[in-house]
Amino acid sequence: MNQTVYITGTSKGIGAALADYYLKTGSDVVGIARSHKHQHPYYTGLQVDLSDEHALQNFEFPDPKPGHRLVLINNAGALGPMHHAGNLNPTEILSSFRLNISAPLILINRFIAQFGTSFPELKILNMSSGAGVHPYDGWSIYCASKAAVNMLTEVVRAELSVASKTHIHCLALAPGIIETDMQHQIRASSPQGFSLQPLFVEFKETGKLRMPADVAPEIAQVISQMDTYAQAFVDLRV
Numbered sequence: 357m358n359q360t361v362y363i364t365g366t367s368k369g370i371g372a373a374l375a376d377y378y379l380k381t382g383s384d385v386v387g388i389a390r391s392h393k394h395q396h397p398y399y400t401g402l403q404v405d406l407s408d409e410h411a412l413q414n415f416e417f418p419d420p421k422p423g424h425r426l427v428l429i430n431n432a433g434a435l436g437p438m439h440h441a442g443n444l445n446p447t448e449i450l451s452s453f454r455l456n457i458s459a460p461l462i463l464i465n466r467f468i469a470q471f472g473t474s475f476p477e478l479k480i481l482n483m484s485s486g487a488g489v490h491p492y493d494g495w496s497i498y499c500a501s502k503a504a505v506n507m508l509t510e511v512v513r514a515e516l517s518v519a520s521k522t523h524i525h526c527l528a529l530a531p532g533i534i535e536t537d538m539q540h541q542i543r544a545s546s547p548q549g550f551s552l553q554p555l556f557v558e559f560k561e562t563g564k565l566r567m568p569a570d571v572a573p574e575i576a577q578v579i580s581q582m583d584t585y586a587q588a589f590v591d592l593r594v
């Protein structure tokens with residue numbers, strides 16, 4: 357059976373590598389981001405700012421081919437400004453939470469409403485982080501966002517179970533430490549706003565970071581077996 361994979365944040369980093377992987381292995385890919393780099397006959401790019409309230413209110417998925425298995429990967433996310441409470445900007449707080457929390461739930465809500473009764477299998481992967489279970493100073497926005505992503509995953513799984521929707525699956529995944537623009541941003545931050553900044557510089561210097569292209573097939577493997585996970589949260593490092 358063929359599949360359509362909807363991925364947020366395909367212009368770079370992990371999302372770009374996931375789009376590459378799924379295109380190479382024959383899936384239709386719909387990328388959802390503010391910009392797009394893929395040019396492929398099976399790639400559709402939707403230009404959407406997922407931190408924009410109006411865009412989120414009106415979001416609809418383009419229809420896949422009939423009978424396809426469907427995957428939604430809520431990958432787009434941002435650290436937001438790394439400062440201690442007292443030094444944060446309210447506009448940036450609101451915008452980061454829209455991207456990191458509101459967008460995944462709005463897309464899940466829309467995905468199930470639009471396709472839940474008419475397609476044979478739906479899988480939803482929410483990109484989480486170790487920061488969703490460990491507090492780091494300066495990362496209040498990011499840690500709270502990822503903790504919320506973990507909990508919304510648990511709630512959606514409970515709802516699917518209560519409603520006996522056995523053809524729909526949902527999982528949160530922490531990918532490990534991956535060399536992307538997000539890691540550049542962490543290394544470029546100030547230790548005054550994030551005291552562990554030197555540790556992340558050391559991760560880079562001691563070769564602890566993995567590359568997106570190496571991690572994408574592992575994420576796809578987890579997605580292919582999503583129905584077998586008893587727990588809602590998977591950490592690729594464990």
Ligand SMILES: NC(=O)c1ccc[n+]([C@@H]2O[C@H](COP(=O)([O-])OP(=O)(O)OC[C@H]3O[C@@H](n4cnc5c(N)ncnc54)[C@H](OP(=O)(O)O)[C@@H]3O)[C@@H](O)[C@H]2O)c1
Nearest residue numbers: 365367368369370390391405406432433533534536537538
């Ligand atoms: N890298 C890591 O070490 C790491 C570790 C744990 C978890 N994660 C998680 O993995 C996911 C991907 O991270 P990454 O490291 O690949 O990040 P990245 O390289 O910074 O890429 C982020 C992607 O999100 C998209 N995006 C950002 N703001 C957007 C907006 N307002 N609207 C639509 N799309 C937007 C970007 O596309 P545009 O700018 O073109 O819109 C880009 O494609 C995130 O959820 C992150 O929290 C990453």
